[in-house]
Amino acid sequence: MNIMTEQSLENAVGEKMSAKSNEVIKMRGDKVGVFYGEKQALFDVNLDVRLNQVTALIGPSGCGKSTFLRCLNRMNDTIDSARVTGKITLDEEDIYDKNIDVVELRARVGMVFQKPNPFPKSIYENVAYGPRIHGLAKRKADMDQIVESSLKKAAIWNEVKDRLQEPGTGLSGGQQQRLCIARAIAVSPEVILMDEPCSALDPIATARVEELIDELRQNYTIVIVTHSMQQAARVSQRTAMFHLGYLVEEGATDKMFTNPDDQRTQDYITGRFG
Amino acid sequence: MSSLLVLAIVVAIGVVAFFVGRQRAAAHDNGAVKPHSRAHYHGWWAFLLAVLPAILLLAVWTIGSSFYLDRHIHAALPERTADSKVASEALDVSLVKSLAKGLRQLDANTTLPTTFAELQPMLAAKGVALASDTQDYMIPIAVEANAVQSRLGLFGAVITLALSIAGAFYALRQIAPRARARNNVEKLMLWGLLAASTIAILTTVGIVLSMLFQTISFFESVSPMSFFFGTVWDPRFAAAGSGGSQGQFGLIPLLAGTLYIALVALLVAVPVGLMSAVYMAEYASPKVRSVVKPALELLAGIPTIVYGIFAVVTLGPFLRDLSAALTGGSPFIQGQSIFTAGLVMGIMLIPVVSSLSDDIITAVPRAMRDGSLGLGATRSETIKRVILPAALPGIVGAILLTASRAIGETMIVVLAAGVAANLTVNPFEAMTTITVKIVNQLTGDLEFNSPQTLVAFALGLTLFALTLVMNIVALYIVRKYREQYE
Numbered sequence: 001m002n003i004m005t006e007q008s009l010e011n012a013v014g015e016k017m018s019a020k021s022n023e024v025i026k027m028r029g030d031k032v033g034v035f036y037g038e039k040q041a042l043f044d045v046n047l048d049v050r051l052n053q054v055t056a057l058i059g060p061s062g063c064g065k066s067t068f069l070r071c072l073n074r075m076n077d078t079i080d081s082a083r084v085t086g087k088i089t090l091d092e093e094d095i096y097d098k099n100i101d102v103v104e105l106r107a108r109v110g111m112v113f114q115k116p117n118p119f120p121k122s123i124y125e126n127v128a129y130g131p132r133i134h135g136l137a138k139r140k141a142d143m144d145q146i147v148e149s150s151l152k153k154a155a156i157w158n159e160v161k162d163r164l165q166e167p168g169t170g171l172s173g174g175q176q177q178r179l180c181i182a183r184a185i186a187v188s189p190e191v192i193l194m195d196e197p198c199s200a201l202d203p204i205a206t207a208r209v210e211e212l213i214d215e216l217r218q219n220y221t222i223v224i225v226t227h228s229m230q231q232a233a234r235v236s237q238r239t240a241m242f243h244l245g246y247l248v249e250e251g252a253t254d255k256m257f258t259n260p261d262d263q264r265t266q267d268y269i270t271g272r273f274g
Numbered sequence: 275m276s277s278l279l280v281l282a283i284v285v286a287i288g289v290v291a292f293f294v295g296r297q298r299a300a301a302h303d304n305g306a307v308k309p310h311s312r313a314h315y316h317g318w319w320a321f322l323l324a325v326l327p328a329i330l331l332l333a334v335w336t337i338g339s340s341f342y343l344d345r346h347i348h349a350a351l352p353e354r355t356a357d358s359k360v361a362s363e364a365l366d367v368s369l370v371k372s373l374a375k376g377l378r379q380l381d382a383n384t385t386l387p388t389t390f391a392e393l394q395p396m397l398a399a400k401g402v403a404l405a406s407d408t409q410d411y412m413i414p415i416a417v418e419a420n421a422v423q424s425r426l427g428l429f430g431a432v433i434t435l436a437l438s439i440a441g442a443f444y445a446l447r448q449i450a451p452r453a454r455a456r457n458n459v460e461k462l463m464l465w466g467l468l469a470a471s472t473i474a475i476l477t478t479v480g481i482v483l484s485m486l487f488q489t490i491s492f493f494e495s496v497s498p499m500s501f502f503f504g505t506v507w508d509p510r511f512a513a514a515g516s517g518g519s520q521g522q523f524g525l526i527p528l529l530a531g532t533l534y535i536a537l538v539a540l541l542v543a544v545p546v547g548l549m550s551a552v553y554m555a556e557y558a559s560p561k562v563r564s565v566v567k568p569a570l571e572l573l574a575g576i577p578t579i580v581y582g583i584f585a586v587v588t589l590g591p592f593l594r595d596l597s598a599a600l601t602g603g604s605p606f607i608q609g610q611s612i613f614t615a616g617l618v619m620g621i622m623l624i625p626v627v628s629s630l631s632d633d634i635i636t637a638v639p640r641a642m643r644d645g646s647l648g649l650g651a652t653r654s655e656t657i658k659r660v661i662l663p664a665a666l667p668g669i670v671g672a673i674l675l676t677a678s679r680a681i682g683e684t685m686i687v688v689l690a691a692g693v694a695a696n697l698t699v700n701p702f703e704a705m706t707t708i709t710v711k712i713v714n715q716l717t718g719d720l721e722f723n724s725p726q727t728l729v730a731f732a733l734g735l736t737l738f739a740l741t742l743v744m745n746i747v748a749l750y751i752v753r754k755y756r757e758q759y760e
Contacts, residue, residue, distance in 0.1 A: 078647055080559065107650030117641035120664045129659065130649040180645070187649055 024051040026191060026221045027072060027109075032086035034067050034076065041067050044086070045247045047240055049191065054213060054222045056232035056253065059242035060268065065225045068242070069193050072223060073109035074102050090191070107134055110189035114196040116176035118168035118183075123160050126168040126179055127151060130187035146186055153219075154182035155212045174205025181212065185220075192216065194224040198231065210235050229269050233257050241265045277336055280431045281329070284438045288325035291442035295320035298449050311456035319455040320445035322462055328438035335430040339423070346422055347371065350415045369408050374416040374423070376402040386413060482738065488731035495725045496523050501732060507695035507706075509715065509726045523729050525736065527695040531612070531705035532737075535691055536680035538616025538701060539623055543680075544673055546620075547627025554628065555635040556657055567632075574625040582689035585618040586610070590690060597702070607702040610692035616701070619686050626676050634668035635661060667751050674748035678741040684709040708733050 027049040034042035042064040049055050049072075057065035067076070074095060076082040088095050095105055107130070118126050127147045130136075137143035147164070151157040156178040160171070168179050177197055184192055194213070198206040213222060213235045226232050232239055233253060240250040241262070249262045260266050296317030303309050347370045348363070377386070379400045387393050389410050397404060449455070493501070504524025550570065554563055590609045598605035607613060638661050646656040662669070692704030693714060715730040 073648065075644065075648060078644070103650050103652050105650075106648060110650075111644075111648035113641060113644060113648070115641055117639070117645040119642060119645065119660050129646070130651075133649070133651050133655050133659070183645075183649065 025049070026051040026091065027223075028089045029068070029071070030087040030089070032068065032071055032084065032088060034064070034071060035083040035085070036079070037081040041245055042071075043245045045242075047247055047250055049221060049223055050238060051221050052217055052219075053237040054217055054224060054235050055238045055240065056236035057223065057225045057240050057242060058227075058229065058232050058268070059248070061227075062244075063242040064245040065240075065242045066195055069195055069223060069225050072191070072193055073106045073111055075106075075111060077102060107187050108189055109191040109193060110184035110187060112177070112180050112184050112192065112194045112197050115200050116173055116180050118171070118176050118179050120167065120169055122165045123151075123168045123171070123179060124164040127182050127186050130183060134187055136187065150182040150186040151179075153185050153216070154178045155208065155215070156182060172205070174201050174208060177201060177205070177209055178212065181209070181216075185216075189220065191221045191223065194222065196225050196227060199227060206231070229257070229271075241268065243268075276427070277332060277430075280332060280434055283435060284325055284328045284332070287328075287435070287438045287442055288321040291320035291324040291446065292317040294442075295446055295449060298446065299455070302449065302451050307451040309451045310454055315455040315459050316445075316449050316453070318459050319448075320442055322459065323445040324438050324442035326462070327441050328434050331437055332430065332434045335434065339426040339430060342426065343371075343419060343423055347415060347419050350418065352411060366412075369405060370412050370416050370419060372404060373408055373412055374419045376400075376404055377416055377420060386417065388413065482735070485731045485735045485738065488728055489735045491723075492725055492728035492732045496729070501525055501729075505697060507711070509729060521726065523725065523732075525708075525733070527697045528706060528708045528711055528733070529736075530697055531691065531695070532681055532707040532709070534701070534705060535612050535616045535619065535687060535707060536677055538612060539619035539680045539683075540673065540677055542617055542620025543623035543627050543676060547624045547676075548631050548669065550624070551628040551631035551635055552657055552662075554632050556653065556661070567629075570625050570628055572625075573622070574629070576622070578622060578683060578685040579689075581618050581622050582686045585614050585686060585690035589618060590614045608692075608704055610690055610704045611702050612691065612705050613701045615687050615691035618690055619680055619683055622683075622686065623676050623680060626679060627672060630672035630675065631665075631669050634665045634672060637668070638664050667754060671748040671752035674744050674751070678744040678748070681744070682709065682737060682741050684713065688713055708737050712737075 025048045029045050029047045032042060032045040032047075033040060045064075045068055047068070057069060059065050070076045071084055071088060072095075074084075076084060084096060090105070090109065094100070095109075119129060121129070124147055127150050128137075128143055131143060131146050137146055148157065148161075151160060156175060159175060160179075168176065171179060177200070181192075181197075197213075198209050201209065210231060213224065216222060217237075224232075224236065236253045238250065239253045239256040241248040241256070241260075241264070243264055248264050249256070249260060251261075256265065257269055260269065294317075296313045299309070299311075299313040299316035303313065344367055347367050351363070351366055351370070376397045379402055380386075380396065384396070387396070390408050390413065393413065394404060501523050502525050504522055505526045506522045506524045507527045508522045510521035554567055554570075558566060586609075590611070593607045593611070593614055594605045594609045597607040600606075642660050642664055643656055646660045647653075651659070687707045688710050691706055691710060693706050693710060694704050695706050695711070696703060698705060712730045712733050715727055715733075721727065
């Protein structure tokens with residue numbers, strides 16, 4: 001059943017690709033499985049991430065959505081016991097290939113975490129951190145330019161422009177999260193992964209970050225893990241539903257929230273899930 | 275009655291009170307009223323009330339009666355005259371007391387001779403040896419003192435036991451379904467914990483005070499100016515009784531040696547310890563970590579005297595011969611040198627630095643590492659630019675704690691640094707430290723009240739102040755660091 005859906009989807013995508021450039025597949029997961037030691041956390045996930053779209057991953061806690069997200073920039077490598085099977089491509093290139101430099105990959109596929117985690121440095125240094133280690137700016141003026149434009153893109157420039165030398169940890173939770181987004185943007189990634197970016201924020205800060213995600217879609221491809229159905233519905237174009245380590249179904253967000261194919265998706269989005 | 279026996283009886287009363295209390299409380303629980311406290315709390319409350327006040331009273335009584343006995347003996351002794359045969363009044367009293375102790379060994383119905391010369395063989399037969407300057411007139415005083423002591427002891431025992439029984443009865447009378455025995459026990463626990471934590475603090479205060487008084491009497495004969503700012507250390511050892519010769523007690527050469535050796539030790543320990551901590555916290559697989567970390571901490575368990583022996587027997591001669599081989603003639607590294615002592619002390623301190631820094635580095639939240647790695651930083655970039663800066667205040671605190679250990683270290687420097695109080699900048703020469711000089715001044719048969727001995731207390735107090743300041747600064751920095759996340 002799953003394979004059938006996948007097959008028909010791919011056909012549909014193939015048809016559209018010739019017509020619309022924004023249906024280009026940026027990242028593709030092919031039979032992705034993840035083991036933590038002996039325990040398998042993710043089973044045979046086939047999921048595509050489309051260029052300049054927001055893909056939301058939903059599902060109950062422990063369903064494997066964050067695990068899948070962390071595979072996309074190989075953050076699972078930092079966990080000693082984790083092992084990934086299957087194939088994940090970025091622009092048709094296998095990211096688990098031996099020739100791939102994982103450090104370079106993470107610069108192309110950036111990540112924003114659940115809890116805002118600014119470094120204990122100034123706001124300026126937080127944003128300049130990535131460009132500095134990747135040598136993106138030759139002169140101070142270039143760096144200033146990168147910092148300013150990143151903070152502007154993350155919609156936080158007006159709030160912090162007069163206090164760039166103050167510590168990033170002194171900002172409010174919502175501001176910290178936008179600072180982390182600015183930090184991720186500063187290295188000009190192609191894909192931005194967001195792991196429940198609003199779960200530690202209040203509704204007002206959440207609204208600002210959601211707005212920001214929608215704006216960022218113009219220039220970046222975004223994958224977001226969220227526990228909030230409303231958030232998935234508001235910000236994403238595609239939604240994937242995970243359950244117990246399996247991908248239940250994937251499709252256009254509108255369709256998923258109005259007329260899902262799978263009963264489990266129906267139950268989950270209407271809040272009837274065990 | 276001996277205090278130990280009284281103590282045993284008090285505890286026995288307490289145990290009985292515990293069982294009776296528990297029994298009664300259990301009997302009260304007939305299901306009509308929900309009992310406030312479980313039965314054993316009533317038992318414990320009865321036990322504590324029976325034992326604690328009684329023990330406190332016994333302690334106070336014992337101390338008080340020994341004071342009283344001293345005064346009593348003192349009053350009974352004859353007026354001191356110019357030709358008194360015993361050196362001092364305090365000695366008089368202690369002679370009487372040991373005589374009294376000896377007499378207690380004899381059978382109660384023995385008729386005592388009136389002269390010490392006759393008494394001594396009788397006591398010697400019982401295995402009691404007494405000082406030969408015990409005087410004849412002390413015998414009746416000692417007998418009298420024994421009588422007073424046994425009266426005091428008996429009276430003390432009686433009131434202690436009475437208080438214990440009263441406490442037990444008071445607690446047992448209180449037992450009722452709604453009596454708050456549980457809260458009472460809780461309150462007493464709090465006081466117990468408070469007392470335990472005060473002991474360490476009071477002891478520290480006691481140590482400082484005891485050193486302070488000796489230090490003050492040292493400064494009566496040597497001016498603080500010449501002690502703190504003097505550059506010559508030459509105490510002129512004077513044997514007991516000879517008196518007269520006044521030495522020079524300049525702290526500067528010792529302080530310089532202490533700090534110099536500590537500096538060398540830190541130059542060895544900090545880089546090596548820090549790097550091993552980084553490896554342990556960031557790179558080592560759990561398997562490697564589980565082997566290497568305990569092995570490293572094993573180093574911390576080696577007694578420092580063993581390090582000292584290693585320095586003086588193996589490393590010192592080796593370095594001397596090596597330097598001799600390098601120059602082809604005379605060695606430029608002496609057998610005992612700042613370099614040798616610092617090197618060995620540094621090795622001793624490696625596990626201290628690495629274990630403290632390891633904890634601090636591990637305490638940096640995982641989110642910091644993830645944030646940096648997620649931006650495409652390598653591991654070493656993450657460590658260098660995020661983790662170490664974040665952990666820096668804690669590491670500085672750890673280094674200061676280590677430094678105060680280096681300054682206070684004794685056995686290694688006693689053996690490896692030498693005793694010559696030089697002022698030199700050449701690390702290959704011998705220099706000495708404050709701790710070495712404390713050991714030197716306090717060992718040997720020096721007259722205790724001479725400045726030559728008392729200077730040890732002044733040195734000790736200086737050392738204490740030095741390490742105290744370093745520890746306070748270290749704790750301040752560590753605490754400030756703790757506030758950084760959250």
